[in-house]
Amino acid sequence: SKIEIRMGKKIQPASLIECPTVRGLSALVERSKGQNSLLRLRPGAGGPSVFFIHDIDGEVLLYRNLAMRLSARHPVYALRPHGDEDMPILHTRLSEMADHYVTQIRDVQPVGPYILAGLCAGGELAFEVACRLQAQGQQIATLALFESVHANAEPRPKLLSQRRMAKLKQEL
Numbered sequence: 001s002k003i004e005i006r007m008g009k010k011i012q013p014a015s016l017i018e019c020p021t022v023r024g025l026s027a028l029v030e031r032s033k034g035q036n037s038l039l040r041l042r043p044g045a046g047g048p049s050v051f052f053i054h055d056i057d058g059e060v061l062l063y064r065n066l067a068m069r070l071s072a073r074h075p076v077y078a079l080r081p082h083g084d085e086d087m088p089i090l091h092t093r094l095s096e097m098a099d100h101y102v103t104q105i106r107d108v109q110p111v112g113p114y115i116l117a118g119l120c121a122g123g124e125l126a127f128e129v130a131c132r133l134q135a136q137g138q139q140i141a142t143l144a145l146f147e148s149v150h151a152n153a154e155p156r157p158k159l160l161s162q163r164r165m166a167k168l169k170q171e172l
Helices: 002-007 022-030 061-069 094-108 121-135 162-171
Strands: 038-042 050-053 076-079 114-119 140-146
Touching: 038 061, 038 094, 050 061, 050 094, 050 121, 061 076, 076 094, 094 121, 114 121, 121 140
Parallel strands: 050 076, 050 114, 114 140
Antiparallel strands: 038 076
16 A cells, blocks of 8 residues: 555555565566466466466455465466556456466466366356366366356345244244
């Protein structure tokens, strides 16, 4: 927040992982281009990479604790929205995001098997990314969806409030 107040430059909290030093933050503030979507949360020792996709707000720091608890052989990455200082999310369609994330993922790991995960809307994005990778002939080893609902899913009935439940019991 001090960088934003003093220099008029807004940085995402996840940038502190990418640039944990004053020198790194300084270089980040000086850059004029948009942020890279791919953020390495933790290096690994030769296993397939794990890719977490941001939630509806574009946040990826929520995956940091989980990333640190996964097997040390897996490099762990987070995909955040492609954006810049003026507009934190430049893509306006899930299909655009998924296409962009496939490119970012394949730049790091050209061939599968892939391990993908996402929370909330990130789960739907992870599903779309998995479909695109499979269409390219790639293998998906794991697809983990956390608290995700597919747009075409059947709506669940709403829970009855205690007051409505009591009224129904009286009527019966």
